[in-house]
Amino acid sequence: MYSFDIERPTTIADAVAALGSDEAQALGGGQTLIPTLKQRLAAPAKLVSLSGIAEMQGVCVADDGALCIGGATPHAVVAREAAAAYPALAALAGQIGDPAVRNRGTIGGSLANNDPAACYPAAVLASGATIVTNARSIAADDYFDGMFGTALEEGEIIVEVRFPVPEAASYQKFLQPASRFALTGAFVAKFADGVRVAITGAGEEGVFRWSEAETALSHEFRPDALMDLSVSADGMIEDLHGSKAYRAHLVKVMTARAVAAAAG
Amino acid sequence: MPKDGGIGASTKRREDVRFLTGQGNYTDDINIAGQAYVHFLRSDMAHGRINAIDTAAAAAMPGVVRIFTGADFEGIGGLPCGWQVTDRFGEPMQEPAHPVLAQGKVRHVGDPIAAVVAETPEQARDAAEAIVVDITELPAVVDMRAALAEGATKVHDDLKSNLCYDWGFVEDNREAVDAAIKGAHHVTTLELVNNRLVANPMEPRVAVGDYNRATDEHTLYTTSQNPHVIRLLMGAFVLGIPEHKLRVVAPDVGGGFGSKIFHYAEEAFCTFAAKACNRPVKWTASRSEAFITDAHGRDHVTKIELALDEEGNFLALRTETLANMGAYLSTFAPSVPTWLHGTLMAGNYKTPLIYVNVKAVFTNTVPVDAYRGAGRPEATYQLERVIDKAARELGMDPIALRRKNFVTEFPYATPVAVEYDTGDYVATMDKLEEIADIAGFADRWEKSQDDGKLRGLGVNCYIEACGIAPSNLVGQLGARAGLYDAATVRVNATGSISVMVGAHSHGQGHETSFPQVVAEMIGIDPSQVEIVHGDSSKIPFGMGTYGSRSIAVCGSAMVRATEKIINKAKKIAAHLMEASEADIELKDGQFTVAGTDKSVAWGDVTLAAYVPHNYPLEEIEPGLEETAFYDPANFTYPAGAYACEVEVDPETGKVTICSFAAADDFGNIINPMIVDGQVHGGIGQGIGQALLENAVYDENGQLLSGSYMDYAMPRADDVPFYVVDHSCQTPCTHNPLGVKGCGEAGAIGSPPAVVNAVIDALQRAGKDVSHIDMPLTPARVWAAMNG
Numbered sequence A: 001m002y003s004f005d006i007e008r009p010t011t012i013a014d015a016v017a018a019l020g021s022d023e024a025q026a027l028g029g030g031q032t033l034i035p036t037l038k039q040r041l042a043a044p045a046k047l048v049s050l051s052g053i054a055e056m057q058g059v060c061v062a063d064d065g066a067l068c069i070g071g072a073t074p075h076a077v078v079a080r081e082a083a084a085a086y087p088a089l090a091a092l093a094g095q096i097g098d099p100a101v102r103n104r105g106t107i108g109g110s111l112a113n114n115d116p117a118a119c120y121p122a123a124v125l126a127s128g129a130t131i132v133t134n135a136r137s138i139a140a141d142d143y144f145d146g147m148f149g150t151a152l153e154e155g156e157i158i159v160e161v162r163f164p165v166p167e168a169a170s171y172q173k174f175l176q177p178a179s180r181f182a183l184t185g186a187f188v189a190k191f192a193d194g195v196r197v198a199i200t201g202a203g204e205e206g207v208f209r210w211s212e213a214e215t216a217l218s219h220e221f222r223p224d225a226l227m228d229l230s231v232s233a234d235g236m237i238e239d240l241h242g243s244k245a246y247r248a249h250l251v252k253v254m255t256a257r258a259v260a261a262a263a264g
Numbered sequence B: 001m002p003k004d005g006g007i008g009a010s011t012k013r014r015e016d017v018r019f020l021t022g023q024g025n026y027t028d029d030i031n032i033a034g035q036a037y038v039h040f041l042r043s044d045m046a047h048g049r050i051n052a053i054d055t056a057a058a059a060a061m062p063g064v065v066r067i068f069t070g071a072d073f074e075g076i077g078g079l080p081c082g083w084q085v086t087d088r089f090g091e092p093m094q095e096p097a098h099p100v101l102a103q104g105k106v107r108h109v110g111d112p113i114a115a116v117v118a119e120t121p122e123q124a125r126d127a128a129e130a131i132v133v134d135i136t137e138l139p140a141v142v143d144m145r146a147a148l149a150e151g152a153t154k155v156h157d158d159l160k161s162n163l164c165y166d167w168g169f170v171e172d173n174r175e176a177v178d179a180a181i182k183g184a185h186h187v188t189t190l191e192l193v194n195n196r197l198v199a200n201p202m203e204p205r206v207a208v209g210d211y212n213r214a215t216d217e218h219t220l221y222t223t224s225q226n227p228h229v230i231r232l233l234m235g236a237f238v239l240g241i242p243e244h245k246l247r248v249v250a251p252d253v254g255g256g257f258g259s260k261i262f263h264y265a266e267e268a269f270c271t272f273a274a275k276a277c278n279r280p281v282k283w284t285a286s287r288s289e290a291f292i293t294d295a296h297g298r299d300h301v302t303k304i305e306l307a308l309d310e311e312g313n314f315l316a317l318r319t320e321t322l323a324n325m326g327a328y329l330s331t332f333a334p335s336v337p338t339w340l341h342g343t344l345m346a347g348n349y350k351t352p353l354i355y356v357n358v359k360a361v362f363t364n365t366v367p368v369d370a371y372r373g374a375g376r377p378e379a380t381y382q383l384e385r386v387i388d389k390a391a392r393e394l395g396m397d398p399i400a401l402r403r404k405n406f407v408t409e410f411p412y413a414t415p416v417a418v419e420y421d422t423g424d425y426v427a428t429m430d431k432l433e434e435i436a437d438i439a440g441f442a443d444r445w446e447k448s449q450d451d452g453k454l455r456g457l458g459v460n461c462y463i464e465a466c467g468i469a470p471s472n473l474v475g476q477l478g479a480r481a482g483l484y485d486a487a488t489v490r491v492n493a494t495g496s497i498s499v500m501v502g503a504h505s506h507g508q509g510h511e512t513s514f515p516q517v518v519a520e521m522i523g524i525d526p527s528q529v530e531i532v533h534g535d536s537s538k539i540p541f542g543m544g545t546y547g548s549r550s551i552a553v554c555g556s557a558m559v560r561a562t563e564k565i566i567n568k569a570k571k572i573a574a575h576l577m578e579a580s581e582a583d584i585e586l587k588d589g590q591f592t593v594a595g596t597d598k599s600v601a602w603g604d605v606t607l608a609a610y611v612p613h614n615y616p617l618e619e620i621e622p623g624l625e626e627t628a629f630y631d632p633a634n635f636t637y638p639a640g641a642y643a644c645e646v647e648v649d650p651e652t653g654k655v656t657i658c659s660f661a662a663a664d665d666f667g668n669i670i671n672p673m674i675v676d677g678q679v680h681g682g683i684g685q686g687i688g689q690a691l692l693e694n695a696v697y698d699e700n701g702q703l704l705s706g707s708y709m710d711y712a713m714p715r716a717d718d719v720p721f722y723v724v725d726h727s728c729q730t731p732c733t734h735n736p737l738g739v740k741g742c743g744e745a746g747a748i749g750s751p752p753a754v755v756n757a758v759i760d761a762l763q764r765a766g767k768d769v770s771h772i773d774m775p776l777t778p779a780r781v782w783a784a785m786n787g
C-alpha cells in the first residue's frame, strides 16, 4: 500500500466535494479496493469513505413499490432486510463471498466495480433497476459498459439503487471453484409485462441480457421453453475454470434452473 | 489418573488453548529492538539475463539501511541440495548452483534479484520499486517434454541439458519387466498427470535474523519444520557459521505440509544481513510471495503399464515419469520422485517384476519438493488408478482384483528394495467394506439416479514408507544427512519432566501426544510432562518432522531415554528402600519392592537425585537426565483402504463427495483423536488435489493460479463428514512403541479414491470415459462427458 489521506464525510454533498480533489477515490466496503491498494495496483491520494453517510444506508420500499437500497448498504443488510420484499435479491446478497465480505462489501461498490463475475449486476439488469447517483438516474440498460466499465463519471457516487419488484424471480449461481464468484450466474425476473434474463460470469463484455430466452420465457415461463435455444460460445470468457463452450452451456443450465426455482 | 491420559487416550490438545485464543508465539510475533525489514525485489519474468542492476536511486530513498544484490554473495555458498541421486548409468545427477540472490540470470517468477533492508516494511518496498534492473528476457522453459527436446533453451547454461537425472529402478529388472509385459495376456496402460500443488500453510514463511557482535553469535528465528537441519545446512554450506555460534529457533509454526522442511534463501539472507547491517532483520512473506517462493509439490507426468494374466494376477509393472524439479534443486527435491516414489510402486500387491523410470527436469518454475506424502501419493495414485482401469477392462470387480493380488505374508520383500515388516491388507479391506457399507451402494445408486445424479464408488488401497529412516540406508541412497532423531528427558527435582525433542510440532499435537508416552511409562499424570521443541540451543540434534516420522523415530528416542531414566531411578529407589535393584517395580508412579509393602513415590526418588544426601554416590551420578539417539532399523509401513462415493451432476459436471471412509493400519496408537484429525486433514488435502487445486503456468512461465482467486483450496463444504477407523493394528515390529505414523496417509490414500469414484459414476451412466486428470473440476468432467 502507498500512503493516502482519508476523509469520512457524513453527507452526500460533502462526499461529492471531497471527491472533487485530485486523485480522490470513493471507498465503499473496501473489499475490492483495499486488496488492489495492498498490491500497489492503485495509488489514490485520498480515499473518501462512504460508509458514514446515513442517507446512503439501508433498505426501504418506496411508494411505487420499488425496493430502494442505499448505495453504501452492505450485502449482509440486504440479505436480511430485503428478504420479505424481494427474496431473490436477498438470497443473491446472502451468497456473496463470506460473512466478512458481506458485512463490509456494498451494493454501490459492487456496481461501480462491475466485475464480470459479480452477482449484483445480474440482479440490477434483470430487474430493470435504476442506479441513482448524486447527479442523475441511470437505467440498468444504460449503465453497464463492458468488463469493469460503467456509465459513471469521474467522482460520481451511487447513492441508491431502485429495484422494481418482479412477480417471480431467482438467481442461480454456479460457483467458480476458487473465488466463488459466479463462473456463470443467471438472474431471471418475471414481470407482468414480460421476463428479463441477465447473465453474469460468462460474457467477455460483462453482464448481458439473454434476449432469446426472454422472448421464449415471456411466452411460456417454464424451463422447457429454453429447450430449443442454443447459446453461442462466441464472446464467452475462457479461463482456467472453464472454456467458452462450457460457459455457453452453463448459461442455459443456470437459466433453466432459475426459471424452475422462480416458477417453484 | 495416569491411565486416563496415557497411551491410547484421546486427550484434548493442550497446545490448542494458546493457538485458538491468539496466544501462540509465531515467528512474525517475534520483534527485536532495532529490527529492520527486508523486501525482496523478485523477478516478474520466468527467465532472463541480468545485464545490470542500478540501486543508486533506491539507496537514497528514505529509511534505506542497505541494498544487497547477487554481487554481495559472491564467494558465499549457495543453497545446498541435501540429496544426490545417481542416474541409471551410474553418474551423479546434474546439480546447478542456487545462489541466495540471483547471479547473472533469473530462472523463475519470484527469483530474488535484490533485497532492500530499511527501517519499515513500506520503505523497503518503496525502495525496491526504485531499483532499476536491466534484464533481457529469455524464452521460458515450462513444459517438461519441450525442456528435454533437442536444442531446448537451457535453464542453467553451465549444465549439459535440462535433464537433472534419468533414474532407473531397479535397473537390473528392466529387461525382465519388458519381456513380461510383451508376453502378457493383458496390459493396461494409463497416462496421467499428478497436478502441481502449492502447500498453502496457514502461516506464510517468516525469518528474523539477529546477530550479537559481543559474542559473535547468530540467531535465526524461522518458520521451519526442522531447525537443526537448517542450522546444519545454512551454517556449514551457505554462510560458514560454526554450529556453536548459530542458533536456529522455529517457534510455533502454523502448518508446513513439507514446504517448511527446506532451507530457503530468505533464511540465509536474514542471517547474513543481520551481521552485515548490525541490525536484526525481519522478512515476512505475503501470501502472493508464498505462491511464487514456497516449494511446490507433485508435478509428475506418468505413463504406467500393468501386465496381468488370465486370472487377473499382476505380472509386471512399468512406469515412465517426468518429474518437474523447477528452476533449482530444493533441499530434498531429488529424493521425492526416486526413493520416496519408486520404492512404493509395489503398493499392497505381490507384483513380482517392477521397473520405474524417472526423468527429473529443470524448468523455469518454482522449485518442487516434498509435499504431504512426497512421492508416495504419486506412486499410490498411478498404481491405484491403473488397477482400477485394469479391473474395468477385464470386467472384474475392482475390490476383488485388489484382494486377489494382496501381499498376505510378512515380512515381505518387494522387488523395489524395501521390506514390509508387517501388515494385514485383507483386514483393512474387510473393515473398509463394513464402515463404507459397500454392500449398500446399489441402493444408494438408485436413490441418486432418482434425483438425477450420477453416483459412483471408488475404492483403493495405499501403503507408505514412513518414519524415514535408517541413516546407513538413506546414506547409500544419496541422502547427505542422517535420519535418526533424538530426545533428552530431564526430570526435575520435584518429579516434573521436560522432554527436549528433535521433532518439531507444527500442527501435529506433539505437545499432547509425546507426554502421554512418558506419563504411561512412569505412571504419572501427563500434565507433569512438558515437551520442548524447536530451539537448536535447547534440544538435542534431531532431524525434525516430515515423512510421518515424529512418533516413530523421535518418539522411540524418547522411549529409550525414558527407559534410561527409569533404570537409574530404580537404582535410587533400591538404595532408598535398602532393597536389591532387581526387585524394584515401577507402577503408577510408585516404586515398590516385589513381594513387600515397601514403596517410595516417584517424587521422592527424583528429589533424592537432586538432593543426594542419602544416595549411592559411589555408584551413580546425581541428577536425572538422559539423552537417547534413535536410528530406526527400517521404515514403517502404514497401510489401509479408502472408499469414496460421489455424485456427479450430469448437467454441469460438478462432483459432490457424498461420503469418504478410511480404514487405516497405523500399528499402535498414542492418541486416537489426534490420529483421526491427522487423517481428516490429509483426506481434505487429498480431496483438494483431486477436485480443486492446481498450480498452472502459462507458456511464458507466469503462474496463472497465483492467488486464491484462481487457486482453489478445499473449504468445509467441499468435504464430507469422514468415517475413519484405525482398529486394524499390526504393530511395527522394529520400534519400541509399535507405531507406524499417520501424518500423510490421508493425503496419500485419498486422491485415487475420488478419481476412481468419478470414473465409476460416468461409466455406470454409460459414458466412455476411462480417465480424467486432476483436478476434476466441473469444466473438466463436463468436457469428458461430452467429449
Ligand SMILES: Cc1cc2nc3c(=O)[nH]c(=O)nc-3n(C[C@H](O)[C@H](O)[C@H](O)COP(=O)(O)OP(=O)(O)OC[C@H]3O[C@@H](n4cnc5c(N)ncnc54)[C@H](O)[C@@H]3O)c2cc1C
Residues within 6 Å of the ligand: A025, A026, A027, A028, A029, A030, A031, A032, A033, A034, A050, A071, A072, A095, A096, A097, A098, A101, A104, A105, A106, A107, A108, A109, A110, A112, A113, A117, A118, A119, A120, A156, A157, A158, A159, A179, A180, A181, A182
Ligand atoms: C473474498 C471475496 C469474495 C467475494 N465474492 C463475491 C461474490 O461471490 N460475488 C460478488 O458479486 N462479489 C464478490 N466479492 C466482491 C464484494 O462483494 C464487493 O461488493 C466488491 O468487492 C465491491 O464492493 P465494496 O463496497 O467493497 O467496494 P470498494 O472495494 O470499496 O470499491 C470498489 C470500487 O467501487 C468504487 N465505489 C465504491 N462505492 C461506490 C459508490 N457508492 N459509488 C461509486 N463508486 C463506488 C470505489 O471507488 C472502487 O473503485 C467478493 C470479494 C471478496 C474480497
